[in-house]
Amino acid sequence: MAQAKYSTASSSRECRPRGRPQLRSDEETKQIVFDAARHAFAVDGYAATSTEELARRAGISTKTLYRLFPGKAALFEAMCADRLERLLSDVHLQANDEVDIETGLRAALLACADLALDPEVVALQRIILQESAEFPELAATFYKNGIMRTVAALAGWLRAQVKRKRIAIDDVEEVAGILIGMIASAPQRAAIFGGVPLPSRKDIARRVRVCAALFLDGCRAKSP
Template sequence: MARAETFPERPGRGRPQLRSDEETRAIIYDAARHEFAANGYAATSTETVARRAGISTKTLYRLVPNKAALFESMVSNRLDQLAHALDVTLSAGDGADIETALTTALMFCAEVSLDPEVVALQRFVLQESSQFSDLATTFYRNGALRLIAALADWLRIQIQRGRLKLDDPNEAAGILIGMVASAPQRAAVYGGVPLPSRSQIERRVKFCASLFLKGCRAPD
């Protein structure tokens, strides 16, 4: 017999709130990410997310009005975290030569794009977008576009410093992320091919960075 799932005990009535709404939202988004990635959009309910988060559905609905809003907020929250981490990564590499700095930036973007949970979310978005038409738009707007925008901002800074010569940083950022991540993503989503290992990603990123800089490095 399967063991019954257990969840944290909820505080009783009249007790002071143990955590803030912001902290509770973070727990909800983490639970939602796992449920959506494992079961897809249609099979995931707000009730299952609430159970995984260890809260009541009443609390969940007070903070997130419905499942569509939950999905959108969950994607936005995850990308907020990743965009901040990307900013930190890029800032830390400011003193490096342009090839090392670009390799570091692309490595982060590749690891985000090829994260197993991200790929699982992408897979179910593609499968269920015909039934839930807003899923793909939400995932693209709050996912891929925000990652491209963060990398484009960094490229723009490198142009201002005279380290790169580019006409359109946004287009270049999209091309770069496509180079490092699109083919492995497609192979995983459509072909069932295992995601590349970290060493394979590093090899691909270094090749893409070198290839890109041969055409875009500003002359000394």
């Protein structure tokens, strides 16, 4: 009986994992920091949130935080870039000759609207507006990594349509900016300044249909 007990105990010890537990990767840690930073910046503001507070929220040391990000501004830039990159990776604006121009334009505009009116993107804009006077580099980062990349994606789609002679445009970048402004600027302002809820997917689709029709056909009354 004693021998049996010893064998069981010995077997139990042999089944235990050996060595130190596997450490979390830097990429996993960064995602945890991004989540903590998004919440902290949204609640307390960028200026009022210290790096020590960010490290505490993320459950890491300030030494680890500074190893991953040289400072708070670098963290904010990386956080914006990460979120926008994930959203932009879902924006596929591919020209398709089998789809008519209006259907293709609606799909392209809807993809851009989904990005521009994403709740987290609008939340980032709200933070940037609150802090832009003291930290103008935040606005520059968001403009470069978010707004201009979205414009470039739509401009690429429009350029493909011009090459196919389906539309005639002199400056595709300018037109892309105008179109994104038509579908997103008013809802963004209403949400940020007026506290109005962001439009539903159905409302966004309706707005996209109106925008596409205005762009392709105009709204001037025809002469009798």
